[in-house]
Amino acid sequence: MGRNRATLADVARRAGLSKTAASMVLNGREGTRLSAEAHQRVFAAAEELGYRPNLAARSLRTRKTATIAFVSDIVATTRFAGDLIRGALDAARERDHVLLITETQGDATFEQYAIEAVLDRQVDGVIYAAMATRRLTVPAAILGGPVVLLNATSPDGLPSVVPDDEGAGRSVATALLELGHRDTIALIGRNRLKEDDPEVSLAARARLHGIRQTLDEAKVGLLAECFCTEWLPEHGYAAMRSLLSKPKRPSAIICMNDRLAFGAYQALGEAGLTVPEDISVISFDDDPIAAWLRPSLATTALPHEQMGRRAVELLLDGGAAEPSLVPMPLRRRRSLAPPAG
Amino acid sequence: MGRNRATLADVARRAGLSKTAASMVLNGREGTRLSAEAHQRVFAAAEELGYRPNLAARSLRTRKTATIAFVSDIVATTRFAGDLIRGALDAARERDHVLLITETQGDATFEQYAIEAVLDRQVDGVIYAAMATRRLTVPAAILGGPVVLLNATSPDGLPSVVPDDEGAGRSVATALLELGHRDTIALIGRNRLKEDDPEVSLAARARLHGIRQTLDEAKVGLLAECFCTEWLPEHGYAAMRSLLSKPKRPSAIICMNDRLAFGAYQALGEAGLTVPEDISVISFDDDPIAAWLRPSLATTALPHEQMGRRAVELLLDGGAAEPSLVPMPLRRRRSLAPPAG
DNA sequence: ATGCTCTGCTAAATCAGTTTAGCGACCACT
DNA sequence: AGTGGTCGCTAAACTGATTTAGCAGAGCAT
The missing domain is CATH 1.10.260.40 (lambda repressor-like DNA-binding domains)
Incomplete structure (x- = not known):
């Protein structure tokens, strides 16, 4: 070469x-x-x-490499990783930097290796990314230089970038209230583990809090809350079926993510109910399936690309110490309507 | 740092x-x-x-950086990119290498920048990846060192890694024949552009060829072939509706990818037909939705992780000059059954 | 003539490794 | 005594950039 x-x-x-x-x-x-x-x-x-x-020669002298390490726990399992990386890539290019990518797979040995590999290459800074929004402790080894947490926070008070899940919760609840839904709103996707352990998820608690806060202010209570062990379509399907088996049918469903909503759609279809005429559905994430569903699913988008970009900006340009909250825009789609009757 | x-x-x-x-x-x-x-x-x-x-110092002397450039056209728009990267990352780690990632966004200026950025960093080799399997010409600048094409081939005869779409076509057709489907198989997703222009897609032509070859050998003809301008759910939906409006209903549908199949499911659901009792569906890609659909969708998996891994192996360990075909395994799921009656 | 400043430029050190060439001590052999 | 070989190790060159320290010559004042 x-x-x-x-x-x-x-x-x-x-x-x-x-x-x-x-x-x-x-x-x-x-x-x-x-x-x-x-x-x-x-x-x-x-x-x-x-x-x-020759940048190797230059960096030997200047101790700058114009290279940023992007260390994440898991890049592949979620389709969002790509957006996070793309945002970071764009922002890095604008600043004439380049991204060195490694993955820890949540494994301590791999993490050790990943950290050493990037430090040996004298990177100018590290973006430490998690694929599910959560709290974590960063390995001591990278604390020697600039670090930004992406989609995560840490007890050390390092600069971090996270989505505004609480705001999203408020948007979702507000959208339903505006349409006239009142005490017939049901929630699918409660999950103690996600809600109570910040090292598992920060999103569940924040979303729930945003929803509750908004409904409380409007003096509206939830008709039902379904717990799900995972946020996958099959769990949404089961939850929706159980909701439909109860005497009082909800006029609107909030799902904690789009995959649950996808499952809910399946159950609704089997029950011969129509979205949004019979039941409105709204959700979180803006997974690509949200736009593919019939009718298309209203949801609040995880702004992954924005977040990736923001992380690089924070790392290279410096910025606020408190967590940088990136808004989650509401995608208004066909799954919303006023309550029937 | x-x-x-x-x-x-x-x-x-x-x-x-x-x-x-x-x-x-x-x-x-x-x-x-x-x-x-x-x-x-x-x-x-x-x-x-x-x-x-200090690897910068070492590489100054040895001209080795233990770093591979992963240059792709688009990392974010498809959820498969993550797998490609992950496979490459794994194989790279096993060989004590690291990945420098850049994206060209299909833009010549960005490409120029990306190439220069990685060459300036003295990478040991370049993996040039396309997100849709296709033929392309690589920029002259990277020909100075080892290059492997990933999910692409080039006229220059560079080493390359592509999925075995033709084999997948054969698997799909064979699976239906084995179940007893004969002259009632319909195909959704014909597309002249994808089939005729190798710079747009190599997959369409290969898949079609594999299907045709297998059916021909069994002296079976296709009941119908639907053309789609894009391979998105809405096009699969429209195609399925048009198929159902015809007098003779197919017993099985082959969709050129899972998103089309998703659309087909929607149309089938609306028409009150059941998969697989009324109609079997089989497809290509193994998008995550395939497993989420009810019933789960049989499909042939794009082996992206394998491919990413293979590309690194080819680059660092050397290997065959002719394109390395990675098999696409058939995922047998619930959407398959013998023809009714 | 001397000293001073300013201009326009360069020699050499430096970064942290790898690699080449070779040195001194010891031993064996003729 | 002289020669050659092996052993165990090191000085110095080298990679390609940046950076520090400073030199030669011109112009000007004293």
Whole structure:
């Protein structure tokens, strides 16, 4: 890779100047007293030789690599990882940086390896990302340099970027209230583990809190709350069926995520009920299936791309110490209607 | 990042030896005549100081960075990117390498930037990945070093890794034939553009060819073929509706991907038909929705993780020049049954 | 003529490793 | 005594950049 690249010495020689001069000119150093003509010659030489600096050599001296480590627990299992990475990639490119990606798979050995691998490469900073919003403790090894937590917070008070799940909860509840739904709203996806253990999830508690707060203010209570051991379609399906077996049918359903909502749709379809005429459905995440469902599913979007971008900005440009909350926009789609009758 | 790291000179000093000796011992060089005792002292010193070599310095001399560039057109828009990356990440870690990720977004300027950024960092090789299997021409700039195409082929005959879509086509057709389906099989997802332009897709043509070949051998013809401008749920929905409006109802449907199949399910549900009792459905990709659908959707899986892994192996360990075909395993699920009646 | 400042530039050190060339001590052999 | 070989190790060059310290010459004042 990159054999026969011209070096700074080549450029200097061709320009008839010293390496020092060439270096200063190419780096646009202020306050040097090199003549305009010297500038010209260096630029011309660099151009003609197609000179590109060897960043390994540069970073040896400057201790800057223009490289950021993106360390995450799991990149593959959720389709959101891509967006997180893409946002970070974009922001990094704008700042002439590049991303070194590693994955820990939640395994301590792998994590150790990942951290060492990036530190050995002298990265300028680390983005430590979690795929589910949660609290975690970062390995001591990376605390030697700049760190930003992405989709996570830590007890150490490190800068962090998380989605505004509580705000999303409020948006969801408000949307239903505005349509006129009152005491016939049911909730699918309560989960003690997710709600009570911040190391498992921060989203569940925050979403629930946002919903409750808004409904309380409107003096509205939930018709029913279904607990689900996981937030997967099959659990949404089961929850919806149990809701439909009860005497009082809800006019609207809030699902804690889109996969639950997908399951709920399946149960509704089997029961011969129509969304949104019979029942409105609203949810969280904006998984691609939300737009593919018939009717399309209203949901609040996890702003992963924004978050990835924000993390890089925080890392390179500096910023607030308190967690940076990224808003979750409400996607109004066809699954919402006023209550029937 | 990484201030106060012990250097090789520190280790050497502590061991009472020269840098040369320390370097040779730590690199496990054969044929050096350093005493066993010297080895001990160096290892002990390195251990005590927590020595880790500075890879920037090393690579300046050796021109090896133990870093691979992963350049792709689009990482985010498809949820498969994560798997491709994860497979590559795993294989890279096993070989003590790390991945530098950049994205071109299909834009020539960004591509130029991405290529320069990675070449400047002296990567040991480049994995050039496409998110849809297709033919492409790689930028001349990266031809200076090892390159492997991932999910793509090129006219230059570069080593490449692609899924065996034709084999998948055969598996799909065979599965239906084995169940007893004959001349009542319909196909959803024909698409001239994808089939005829290898720069758009290689999958469409290969899948179709695999299906046709297998059916021809069994002297079976397709009942109907629906063209779709895109492979999205709404197009699958429309295609399925049009199929159902015809006099002769198919006993099985092959969809060119899972998203089309998802749309087909929706149309079947609305028409009051049951999968697989009334109609079997089988498809390609193994998108997560395939497992979430009710009944779960039989499909052939795009082996993205395997492919990512294979690309790294090819790049670092060398290998075959002809395209490396990765098999697409058939996931037998609930959407298959013998034809009714 | 001397000293001073300013201009325009460069030699050499430095970063942290790897690698080449070779040194001194010891032994064996003729 | 001289020669050659092996053993165990090191000095110094080298990678390609940045950065520090400083030099030669011109212009000007004293």
